[in-house]
Amino acid sequence: MKVAILATLFSELGYYRATTAQVAKRANISQPYVFRFFATKEQLLLAAIEVSWTRVIESFRKIVETAPSETLEEELIQEYEGIQMKYQNEMFLQLQAQSIREEAIQETMRDGFKQVREMVLMAFYNAGIVNPEERTMLFLARGMLCNVAVAIQMPELMKQ
Numbered sequence: 167m168k169v170a171i172l173a174t175l176f177s178e179l180g181y182y183r184a185t186t187a188q189v190a191k192r193a194n195i196s197q198p199y200v201f202r203f204f205a206t207k208e209q210l211l212l213a214a215i216e217v218s219w220t221r222v223i224e225s226f227r228k229i230v231e232t233a234p235s236e237t238l239e240e241e242l243i244q245e246y247e248g249i250q251m252k253y254q255n256e257m258f259l260q261l262q263a264q265s266i267r268e269e270a271i272q273e274t275m276r277d278g279f280k281q282v283r284e285m286v287l288m289a290f291y292n293a294g295i296v297n298p299e300e301r302t303m304l305f306l307a308r309g310m311l312c313n314v315a316v317a318i319q320m321p322e323l324m325k326q
Contacts, residue, residue, distance in 0.1 A: 168193070169213060169214050169217040169218075169256075170255070171189070171192045171193050172189065172210055172211070172213065172214040173214045173217075173218065173253075173255040173256045173258075173259045174192070174255045175188055175189055175192055176211060176214060176255075176259050176262065177254075177255040177256075177258035177259050177262065178255075180262060181207075181211055181262060181263070181266055184207070185207075186200050186201065186207055186210070189207075189210060208268060208270060208271065211259075211263070211266075211271060212270060212271065212274055214256070214259055215259060215260065215263050215271070215274050215275065215278070216274060216278075217256070218253065218256035218257070218259060218260055218278075219260075219274070219277070219278030219281070219282075221249060221253060221256065222246070222249060222278070222282060223278070223281050223282060223285065225245050225246075225249055226242060226245065226246075226282065226285055226286065227285065229241045229242050229245050230242075230285060230286075230289040235292075235293035235294060235295075236293075238289060238290070238293045238295070239290070239295065239301065239305065242286065242289075242305065243305070243308070246309055246312070247312065250312060250313065250316060254316065257313050257316070258313070258316075258317055260275070260278070260313070261313045261314070261317055263275050279306070282306070283302060283306060286302050286305055286306070287299065287302040290302055311323055311324070312324050
């Protein structure tokens with residue numbers, strides 16, 4: 167099942183309003199077939215969240231491995247902006263998932279943020295960026311603000 171279908175449905179309706187019947191209909195499969203692969207709706211959401219984090223992490227890893235130190239931060243920002251535009255529903259899904267209190271979802275969100283933070287922090291240290299801890303925090307905060315700006319259609323929040 168394509169994660170794009172899950173991300174779109176959950177981002178449009180929200181986790182609590184979306185049903186497995188709606189997932190099945192969007193995917194053009196039967197509801198029992200959905201349950202063959204995912205025992206619960208939570209597992210559907212977790213799969214979509216994990217794919218979205220993997221996309222960000224793999225994209226950032228390529229930048230970290232190839233970008234010169236002097237352009238590293240800017241290239242990471244540009245990469246995230248590209249991901250955000252191309253995979254907007256996945257970013258909306260992450261934004262929503264931050265407020266869902268189920269432990270498995272919280273753990274998946276923590277793990278994604280932790281991996282991104284550690285990668286960016288180490289890259290900033292290795293690049294000799296001044297105040298790497300603060301720059302990492304600001305980088306992550308900017309990404310969150312960009313997600314909010316896109317979600318509420320307020321692009322001026324993203325301007326420097």
